[in-house]
Amino acid sequence: MAEEWQFDVPTTGSKFLPPDARYMEALSSQGYGFEAAIADLVDNSIDAGAKDVVIHFLRDGDALVSLLVIDDGRGMTDEELDVAMTVGGRHHYSPSALGMFGTGLKSASLSHAAAVTVTSRTRKTRPAGRRWVMERAVTGFQCDIVEPRYAQTLIDRYQDCPITWQGTVIRWDGVKNFPQHGGSGQTDRYLHRTINKLGLHLGLQLHRFLLRDDFNITIAVEDIRSRDVYMNFGVVPLNPFGYPVTGHRDYPRTFVAEVPSIGSVELTAHIWPPKSSLDEYKSVGSVLERQGFYFYRNGRIVQAGGWNNFRQPEQSLSLARVDVDLPADAGDVLRLSVKKEGVEATPEFASAVERAKDASGRAFAEFIADAQLTYREARKRSGTQRKPVIPPGTGFAPAVKESIEEELPILPGEQPIAAQWRKLAGDVFFDIDRDTRTIALNRRYRAAILGGRGGTLNDAPLLKSLIYFLVHDIFETEFSGPRVRDNLQLWQSVLVSAARAELNQLDDESGESE
8 A cells, every 4th residue: 555645755864065166166157148247246346335336457468367347335354255255155135235146256257267356445444355266166165365465456556446445356367258369459359349248238237327427337458567548438328218209109108017926016118219220229139139028126137128928029019118127025926047137937927917007907918019000100101011031040240130130020930041151162152052041151262251350150241141132032932943043143253253353452462561
């Protein structure tokens, strides 16, 4: 006879099982993006009451050597530094704090650097510091104590910029994605690309703070030998609801979702004006990614776009955005990821949104319909009905894909068209692979097209865009008629001649430089 089911598992005691030191490796392998990692450090600065935060890239000639985040917050004592550098250290987070789990500083830093040093000074204590070196951390949780004179030196380096009486310096060394070779040109390109993305990310995530008169974030680049400053600019707030004129006269409008487990959640619905070229609209992901819920926690965006299983994204909803402040106690209904880059919502939330109404009794579903109608009427006013296309995929620059998705209806459920450099015969500039939906470009001509620059996955965006439009229709049919085959031969002939001319010009320029 089977034993009766026990609803509670019986135990005979307990034993202490501390984590293995390799837990540090797992902690640093959580998939933190570079921008998200820096944002986590800035969160700590805001929690410390900072008014000014400086993100400082340091270079030694052509080489980038360190990255620092400096703030003028209240600083930390020796004891507080120990807590801050302890994995899962017990912080006393206030209800309005941006920090949550006690792991952000360590996991964010060691995801991108071989070592992280933190030095700090309060109004009443001398500078002190701690350092985690990943190589030693994984063998025994050994955290270094920074020599006091160096801690003082590092704090003094940023005296009045921005540290005054108190503040903190976080230093990353051995940053993994810093360019290792390629000279000043590669370093300059890396800095331009990285700082631009970082500025947009911080401008969006922390726009409510940056809109205040008493808070600033500065990104700067300095040479450690000459002390020359290459770049120095403030991060600009990027308000995802910062349109000059609403796209629909009835919006913004606030709906209330009654969620049984957590109570009332306000949903402030917005409809952007069509065809906006503002960064506040276009710089928040692709057309399908930028629509939907924008969740805030204590003034900081923790999710920018997405419908959280309420519905599927679609092009006709590209103007629809919903501002949601997470409740102080969201329970398991709205769970925030450790990296603060997304919210996991249960079906209870989606059901509550479906039932949400505004003060006059208007249903949330009417907002969805109004956003779709605004988008479609704008299309009609343009006077043209554009043919749906198969979207571009791998090999096309994100800005190109975004622009095509913005301007053209997308055929649903279609495998995107990829662009890829391959080895082809010398008399062919490109080839069409219908089976894999790929435009293959002749690798022989890549250097000429790029002007001698190094290639990347999404390089040659202008050329790839033009060929995409030339051959797009070919992917929609299984066979090519005589006119299509003749056009392909014409395009091949002209493009091969042009590519060879580019190669000759590149050779001539190389000969002249010698």
